[in-house]
Structures are given as structure tokens and as C-alpha cells.
Amino acid sequence: MSDSLLQLRGLFKAFPTGETSVSILKNASLSLTAGSSTALVGPSGSGKSTVLNLIGTLDRPDSGEILFEGTDLTRLDPIALARFRNRRIGFIFQSHHLLPHCSVLENVLIPTLAFDHRTPEAAVIRAKRWLDRVGLAQRMSHLPSRLSGGECQRVAVVRALVNDPSLLLADEPTGALDRPAADEIGSLLIELNREQKLTLLVVTHSLELANRMDRQVEMREGRLVDLPPFRA
Numbered sequence: 001m002s003d004s005l006l007q008l009r010g011l012f013k014a015f016p017t018g019e020t021s022v023s024i025l026k027n028a029s030l031s032l033t034a035g036s037s038t039a040l041v042g043p044s045g046s047g048k049s050t051v052l053n054l055i056g057t058l059d060r061p062d063s064g065e066i067l068f069e070g071t072d073l074t075r076l077d078p079i080a081l082a083r084f085r086n087r088r089i090g091f092i093f094q095s096h097h098l099l100p101h102c103s104v105l106e107n108v109l110i111p112t113l114a115f116d117h118r119t120p121e122a123a124v125i126r127a128k129r130w131l132d133r134v135g136l137a138q139r140m141s142h143l144p145s146r147l148s149g150g151e152c153q154r155v156a157v158v159r160a161l162v163n164d165p166s167l168l169l170a171d172e173p174t175g176a177l178d179r180p181a182a183d184e185i186g187s188l189l190i191e192l193n194r195e196q197k198l199t200l201l202v203v204t205h206s207l208e209l210a211n212r213m214d215r216q217v218e219m220r221e222g223r224l225v226d227l228p229p230f231r232a
């Protein structure tokens with residue numbers, strides 16, 4: 001168990017729909033090994049983003065446990081949760097959500113402004129190193145409007161990494177990109193997983209991207225089910 005970074009145990013989650021509610025997660029369980037890469041697939045509306053939001057502590061389950069290095073996140077108070085989220089988890093979404101009036105470097109530094117556990121100078125050094133690593137060294141002072149969609153998503157990846165998280169959660173990270181840009185982001189995520197031992201959980205509709213991960217898990221009728229490897 002020592003190499004298990006994250007364990008979801010018996011998660012239930014329902015959302016209200018008018019007078020009743022609809023159960024989205026029905027006893028969903030999953031264990032992620034530190035340093036692993038996992039694709040989360042499944043039909044639209046099956047609950048993939050719901051799972052990511054629960055792990056990312058943006059929402060809480062109705063019942064069940066979310067153990068991160070053994071600590072049950074469902075029991076943390078809001079301040080502890082915000083600190084945990086800021087330091088340990090990186091998020092990437094389908095849309096990059098960069099702030100349009102901030103430069104690339106400023107966008108990347110935003111997560112370092114909360115809970116100032118390290119010096120601002122060190123944060124700038126980390127940010128610049130990462131931007132260089134993803135090929136954006138010449139773009140640091142540009143506004144996002146001057147970048148392509150793929151470049152913006154690379155900035156979003158760096159913003160997710162700037163606090164050195166243990167877990168990177170990506171929700172359809174290539175969904176808004178054309179094929180070459182999607183392949184590039186996919187390759188970057190895989191490289192980060194291998195080089196940095198960053199644990200990766202990626203929601204995707206792309207079979208291509210899913211098959212580049214170590215493991216594929218499907219959201220099926222409210223549960224998380226491992227798929228056999230190397231399917232066509």
C-alpha cells in the first residue's frame with residue numbers, strides 16, 4: 001500500500017434534478033499508484049468530471065473516502081482543503097482559462113500567490129524553467145491572445161505544475177485542440193509522467209490519448225472499471 005498515492009473508496013454522489021436526484025457515482029472505487037498514468041474514459045454524462053472534481057476537492061462526495069497518502073480528504077476543513085489543492089494537485093481543463101490581461105509568466109505564477117510557502121523569487125525561477133522546458137521561453141511576456149491554442153494549453157500545463165504537485169488531473173486536455181497540437185500536449189503529459197514521476201489522471205474521449213497511458217479505467221454505471229490493455 002505504501003506506493004498508493006490515491007484511493008477512492010466506495011464513493012457515492014447524487015445531484016438534484018427538480019424534486020428528485022440522480023445518482024452519478026454508485027460505489028465508485030479506484031487506487032492510483034504513485035507515478036502511474038491513468039486514462040478515465042466513458043460516455044458523456046457518466047460522471048468523469050464529477051470524479052475529477054471530487055479528487056480535486058472542488059466538490060464533496062455524499063459518502064465514501066478519498067484517501068491521499070492515507071489522509072481522508074473528505075474530513076479536511078475548507079482551509080486545509082484549499083491548501084492541499086494548491087500544493088499537491090495540478091488541474092488542466094479543456095479550455096486553458098488563462099487570464100487574458102496577464103502575461104504568460106504572470107498566468108503561470110498565479111498558483112504561487114496563495115499560501116506563500118516559498119519565496120516569490122524561487123517561484124519565478126521555477127516558472128521560467130518550466131516555460132523553457134515546454135518551449136515557451138520566448139513567449140513569457142506575451143499575452144495569451146498572441147499564442148496558439150496549443151501554446152495556451154502548454155501554459156496551462158506549466159501553471160498546473162508550478163507548485164510541484166504530486167497529482168495532475170486533466171479533464172479533456174486535448175479536446176479543444178487540432179490533431180498536431182493534441183498529440184503535442186499528449187506527449188508532454190506522458191513525458192512529465194515519466195520524467196517527474198508525476199501521477200497522471202486524464203479524462204479523455206480520445207482513444208489515442210487513452211492508449212498512451214499505463215492504464216485505462218471506464219466510468220460504467222456509477223463505478224470505475226479497469227479495461228483490458230491494448231484494445232483496438
Ligand SMILES: Nc1ncnc2c1ncn2[C@@H]1O[C@H](COP(=O)(O)OP(=O)(O)OP(=O)(O)O)[C@@H](O)[C@H]1O
Nearest residue numbers: 015016024042043044045046047048049050051219
Ligand atoms: N453541479 C451539478 N449539479 C447538477 N448536476 C450535475 C452537476 N455536475 C454534474 N451534474 C450531472 O452529473 C452527470 C455527470 O456529469 P459529468 O460532468 O461528471 O459527466 P462527464 O462524464 O464528465 O461528461 P462529459 O464527457 O460530457 O464531460 C451529468 O448528468 C451532469 O448533468
Ligand SMILES: [Mg+2]
Nearest residue numbers: 048049050171
Ligand atoms: Mg466532463
